Amino acid sequence: MIRHLLDGVPSRGLAMLAILLVLLLIAPYFVGGYLLTVLFLILYFAYVGQAWNIMMGFAGQLSLGHSLYVGLGAYAAAALYVHFGVSPWVGLFASVVISALAGAVIGFLAFRFGVGGVYFAILTIAFAEFARIGFDHFTWVHGSSGFFLPVSNYTQNDLWNLRGSPVMFYYLMLALTVIAFILCHVLLRSRAGYYWLAIRESPEAAQALGINIFKYKMYAVVLSAAMTSLAGVIFAFFYNNLFPEQIFHISRSIELILGPIIGGVGTLFGPIVGAFLLTALAEGMREIMLQLGVELPGVKQVFYGVCLLVVVMFLPDGVWPPLSRLLGLDQKTPDGES
Amino acid sequence: MGPGVPIEIYLNVAASGLLTGLVYGLMALGLSVIFGVVRVVNFAHGEMMTIGMYIAIVLFFQLGLDPLVMMVPIAAVLFALGYLMQAALINPFINRPEHSQFMLLVAVALIMVNALLIIFGPDAKGVQTSYSFDSFQFGPLIVDAAKVYAAIAALAVAAALFAFFRFSLTGKAIRACADNYNGALVVGLNVKQLYALTFGIGAACVGAAGSMLVVMIDVTPALGPAYTLLAFVIVITGGLGSMPGALLGGLLIGVTEALGGLLFTPSAKSMFAFAILVLVLLFRPQGILGRRAA
Amino acid sequence: MARLEVRNMSKSFSGLRAVQDVSFDVPQGEIVGLIGPNGAGKTTCFNLIAGVYRPDQGEVLFDGKRIDGLRPDEICRAGIGRTFQIVKPFAGLSVLENVIVGALNAKSSVIQARTEAEDVLRKLGLWNKRDQAASALTLPERKRLEVARALATGPSILLLDEVMAGLRPTEMDTMVALFRDLNAKTGLTILLIEHVMRAVMTLSKKIVVLHHGEIIASGTPAEVSRDPAVLESYLGEEAL
Numbered sequence: 001m002i003r004h005l006l007d008g009v010p011s012r013g014l015a016m017l018a019i020l021l022v023l024l025l026i027a028p029y030f031v032g033g034y035l036l037t038v039l040f041l042i043l044y045f046a047y048v049g050q051a052w053n054i055m056m057g058f059a060g061q062l063s064l065g066h067s068l069y070v071g072l073g074a075y076a077a078a079a080l081y082v083h084f085g086v087s088p089w090v091g092l093f094a095s096v097v098i099s100a101l102a103g104a105v106i107g108f109l110a111f112r113f114g115v116g117g118v119y120f121a122i123l124t125i126a127f128a129e130f131a132r133i134g135f136d137h138f139t140w141v142h143g144s145s146g147f148f149l150p151v152s153n154y155t156q157n158d159l160w161n162l163r164g165s166p167v168m169f170y171y172l173m174l175a176l177t178v179i180a181f182i183l184c185h186v187l188l189r190s191r192a193g194y195y196w197l198a199i200r201e202s203p204e205a206a207q208a209l210g211i212n213i214f215k216y217k218m219y220a221v222v223l224s225a226a227m228t229s230l231a232g233v234i235f236a237f238f239y240n241n242l243f244p245e246q247i248f249h250i251s252r253s254i255e256l257i258l259g260p261i262i263g264g265v266g267t268l269f270g271p272i273v274g275a276f277l278l279t280a281l282a283e284g285m286r287e288i289m290l291q292l293g294v295e296l297p298g299v300k301q302v303f304y305g306v307c308l309l310v311v312v313m314f315l316p317d318g319v320w321p322p323l324s325r326l327l328g329l330d331q332k333t334p335d336g337e338s
Numbered sequence: 339m340g341p342g343v344p345i346e347i348y349l350n351v352a353a354s355g356l357l358t359g360l361v362y363g364l365m366a367l368g369l370s371v372i373f374g375v376v377r378v379v380n381f382a383h384g385e386m387m388t389i390g391m392y393i394a395i396v397l398f399f400q401l402g403l404d405p406l407v408m409m410v411p412i413a414a415v416l417f418a419l420g421y422l423m424q425a426a427l428i429n430p431f432i433n434r435p436e437h438s439q440f441m442l443l444v445a446v447a448l449i450m451v452n453a454l455l456i457i458f459g460p461d462a463k464g465v466q467t468s469y470s471f472d473s474f475q476f477g478p479l480i481v482d483a484a485k486v487y488a489a490i491a492a493l494a495v496a497a498a499l500f501a502f503f504r505f506s507l508t509g510k511a512i513r514a515c516a517d518n519y520n521g522a523l524v525v526g527l528n529v530k531q532l533y534a535l536t537f538g539i540g541a542a543c544v545g546a547a548g549s550m551l552v553v554m555i556d557v558t559p560a561l562g563p564a565y566t567l568l569a570f571v572i573v574i575t576g577g578l579g580s581m582p583g584a585l586l587g588g589l590l591i592g593v594t595e596a597l598g599g600l601l602f603t604p605s606a607k608s609m610f611a612f613a614i615l616v617l618v619l620l621f622r623p624q625g626i627l628g629r630r631a632a
Numbered sequence: 633m634a635r636l637e638v639r640n641m642s643k644s645f646s647g648l649r650a651v652q653d654v655s656f657d658v659p660q661g662e663i664v665g666l667i668g669p670n671g672a673g674k675t676t677c678f679n680l681i682a683g684v685y686r687p688d689q690g691e692v693l694f695d696g697k698r699i700d701g702l703r704p705d706e707i708c709r710a711g712i713g714r715t716f717q718i719v720k721p722f723a724g725l726s727v728l729e730n731v732i733v734g735a736l737n738a739k740s741s742v743i744q745a746r747t748e749a750e751d752v753l754r755k756l757g758l759w760n761k762r763d764q765a766a767s768a769l770t771l772p773e774r775k776r777l778e779v780a781r782a783l784a785t786g787p788s789i790l791l792l793d794e795v796m797a798g799l800r801p802t803e804m805d806t807m808v809a810l811f812r813d814l815n816a817k818t819g820l821t822i823l824l825i826e827h828v829m830r831a832v833m834t835l836s837k838k839i840v841v842l843h844h845g846e847i848i849a850s851g852t853p854a855e856v857s858r859d860p861a862v863l864e865s866y867l868g869e870e871a872l
Contacts, residue, residue, distance in 0.1 A: 305448030
């Protein structure tokens with residue numbers, strides 16, 4: 001079984017992955033506060049980008065409202081913690097269920113009624129916006145005034161309640177990201193993986209081969225939503241404050257798809273490569289501007305926009321495919337998985 | 339709001355919504371024209387309108403020029419912008435899958451909003467024209483003069499647009515492209531240039547709408563995405579590719595928004611727009627007046 | 633009871649009658665040919681049987697159970713495999729992966745499906761190309777891939793839509809031999825649409841002739857090739 005999973009993966013690639021993992025594991029011993037947060041953000045965007053990638057890259061549905069699932073996940077776990085003292089490890093089940101349900105509703109409506117392509121994207125935007133405005137008036141979680149988690153000083157890491165230092169969150173995010181990647185790799189090799197690729201390539205042929213398109217599209221949508229909600233849980237407990245205007249905002253949705261699009265939609269490593277590139281470049285630019293004494297809000301976003309534009313125009317498959325060729329990793333996996 | 343609210347209030351709010359709706363309709367018209375012909379979903383539509391609004395602001399504060407009077411030059415500037423966008427960004431990639439083109443415009447929108455943020459800052463800016471506080475009275479109805487002027491301007495522009503597409507040679511050529519891309523190529527129409535022209539026209543519409551809107555509300559960069567979404571709602575409700583549909587959708591949304599803001603809380607009014615959008619997407623995706631997309 | 637029974641099937645598109653009151657049987661273990669001039673409604677019949685369309689009237693019975701109105705994927709799972717006239721390979725996947733998708737219909741694990749797919753590829757002479765992207769294949773190879781994929785689903789009935797078109801005579805002979813072999817060894821029932829008379833006449837035990845959506849003749853190849861209505865429909869429309 002393990003051999004089956006590793007079949008076709010070039011050993012050079014495995015070696016590089018191992019090195020990368022080791023580097024990420026020991027990073028907190030060498031980098032301090034600010035850089036650690038940057039690394040944390042990279043992993044966060046890699047994870048959430050990978051979750052989004054399942055809906056887009058695997059099931060071919062463009063979602064521009066993924067902030068919905070982040071927000072629902074965040075609020076669910078946070079509300080249970082603040083109002084009932086429920087540990088986020090238990091609360092996350094609520095997050096997953098609620099987000100999965102939201103995904104299921106959107107997926108069902110879309111697929112049942114044949115809403116696809118750009119219309120589907122607009123539908124997802126509508127739902128996220130609906131949540132944004134709705135939560136603004138949701139008094140149980142304090143609406144637009146913001147929902148706050150009690151911050152304690154973290155001389156001690158409380159893993160059970162997710163109260164602790166950034167290092168704790170860093171390792172948590174790292175674990176989550178690694179698990180997500182392994183999961184996606186396993187999925188791509190499974191029946192679902194083959195079926196998703198088939199549906200993406202030719203839905204008609206897929207049906208003629210016995211694939212229930214509705215069922216598998218729903219899997220992708222629900223899985224994507226559920227995975228994304230976990231990022232929301234971490235978001236809530238890391239930042240300790242939630243505002244509907246921010247967490248459900250469409251710019252969040254766009255932000256989280258930049259990584260996978262720039263890295264490469266549908267590929268396994270696209271999201272993490274994209275997240276690394278974007279965050280590293282953005283922070284680098286911020287440093288430069290700080291040195292120059294320029295402090296302008298919005299420059300980072302313009303930079304993101306330009307990157308997105310360039311990639312969409314000239315590297316439609318993302319940065320990862322040509323990069324992997326350069327690194328000699330593109331051996332024999334023509335199924336889009338690299 | 340209790341049951342004792344006099345009917346005049348509803349009428350006034352509805353009338354106000356109707357007038358605003360005409361301007362919305364013009365904005366959506368631009369989007370509809372672009373989609374109907376070039377088959378591109380302009381995700382930067384609201385942002386382009388915001389650019390028009392800011393141009394009006396600058397002209398007003400630097401030169402004291404009234405936005406409605408400046409409508410034509412502003413529209414011209416936006417025309418150029420739209421033409422350029424189509425020619426440089428979209429035409430070269432016209433064979434890409436549609437979500438690819440969509441993302442292109444998402445990127446452009448992102449750049450536009452934040453460029454505006456950098457240049458103008460996040461604070462709201464508004465104009466105070468000589469008629470900002472005037473109003474007209476028609477029986478029980480009291481409506482803002484600014485809204486009336488804006489609505490009249492919107493109608494004028496829409497009429498001009500209809501006439502252009504109906505009667506002018508270029509307008510007919512553009513319609514030919516929309517109806518039958520390959521047929522248009524075969525008869526020798528320079529489709530790419532006509533596409534650029536169309537995008538420019540759509541942008542001009544939205545620029546004009548911006549100069550009208552700025553006399554009614556204050557502008558911030560964040561308005562861009564909000565109005566893009568609103569334009570989508572209107573156009574999808576009214577029917578993508580249908581020009582009368584865009585106007586009808588605009589009126590519908592304008593009134594619903596206004597009444598919704600009255601009956602519930604003002605901040606919740608866009609929820610209605612989205613609820614309508616979801617319903618339309620599900621049950622009548624071609625919109626009220628649209629044809630089933632070919 | 634025949635394996636596949638079509639009873640009084642009719643279908644119109646926007647007032648145009650594509651298939652009109654068509655009835656025929658495909659007995660278990662036989663090869664039946666469906667021929668007729670272009671536009672006769674042959675592919676529409678396939679699409680009706682395979683669940684792409686729902687008949688306006690009539691029924692389709694598989695092992696005595698009605699299947700008209702079922703979704704295409706349900707029909708495949710029931711045991712009817714089909715190819716498309718305009719081939720639809722999964723272009724981004726390799727040849728082997730294409731067939732694995734088909735094999736997953738019959739096998740419960742990916743590992744088993746892979747073994748089955750490899751088997752089918754060998755039978756169809758595509759073993760050498762198994763790791764190539766499907767988009768890199770020539771048209772005759774794609775046609776074979778189409779057949780391989782449908783075969784891998786483990787059907788009891790295979791619907792073949794013009795799989796011989798564009799093949800050279802040697803390639804065609806190989807295909808004919810393959811089908812005959814499959815039919816003889818495994819009892820695979822085959823219904824095939826063909827324009828290439830040589831292939832369909834040698835393969836089929838029974839021929840059904842369609843013209844303007846209606847059946848104008850049916851019988852053994854010998855009977856049908858002598859039928860004056862058939863000759864007229866062909867000679868009138870296109871040279872044989």
